[in-house]
Amino acid sequence: MTRGQTSGAPRPGGPCGLRERKKRRTREALLHTALGLFLTQGYDRTTVDEIVDAVDVSQRTFFRYFTNKEAVAFAVQEAVDARFLAELRQRPASEPPFEAMRRAALNAWSTRGESGGSDITVELQVRAYRMIESTPALHAAHTRRNVGLERQTAALIAEREGIDPETDPRARVAVAAFSGVMRMTGQLWGGRQDAGVDALRELTELHLDQLGPALSGSWRAA
Known part of the structure; x- marks a missing residue:
């Protein structure tokens, strides 16, 4: 030059x-x-x-x-979902499916909380979530969007594990269980007064860690 x-x-x-x-x-x-x-x-x-x-x-x-x-109305949720999928794609291939999804979800929130330049704040996420939950038309649309996210997640898990999701149902079953817990966690988090990132991580870890024990073994006290 x-x-x-x-x-x-x-x-x-x-x-x-x-x-x-x-x-x-x-x-x-x-x-x-x-x-x-x-x-x-x-x-x-x-x-x-x-x-x-x-x-x-x-x-x-x-x-x-x-x-x-x-x-x-769904701009905040779309940003969160995109971050989760991006984190899932980066998880090590050696991680089992549930662990990969669990880490992706937790890391997505950690990354969001640390990025000061993002306009997707926790306060904005709470406001958007509560508004969607209280609006029938948006709640129905949210359900449809969740189905799309589950399909994308199942496709990623199937690719990681080297299986065909059309003939092997394990990826869809795993994602359905994971997504159910995440929806329940979101509902609990949205209703709390201390609805910050730390509270969300605490609830997410608590309930995801109970997924395995809840699906296997006896619940009755010895």
Whole structure:
């Protein structure tokens, strides 16, 4: 490179960096505002117009970040699910399926809690979860989304173990059991006053560690 030439890469703090930060702030403002309106006046009663008016942006800006109102409601959950799948893909092949899923779930929350630049805070997760649980239309959509996540997880587990999920049911059975415990844990966590990352990890570990004993052996006292 001769004197006077500059690299094509954007400089830290340059125009590209400023634009990206502005985009993140706009998306975060839309997300926080929408969830706040959903909780105070109800999901069904809240319109896109009200959300954009509160943030002082146009509808065009809203649809640049979210396809519709439901996409805003599930934005937090989608980010959590994506982190879990990413962590699961990185687990060592030597780990048994349940241990790999357990570690992926716990590491996903640890990573989230340590990333100060993320707009997916614990407080936002709690607000989104409680809003979904209290809205019948969203609760039904959440169930459908969970089915999709279970299919992706089962496919990953089957690939790790070298089995065909269409002919070998073990991956689907394992994921169904794991997902059931995770749903129960989420419900317990969402109802607690101390609904932070530490509380979620504590509940998750407690109940996942009981999965094996609950499925095998006798429950009766000796």
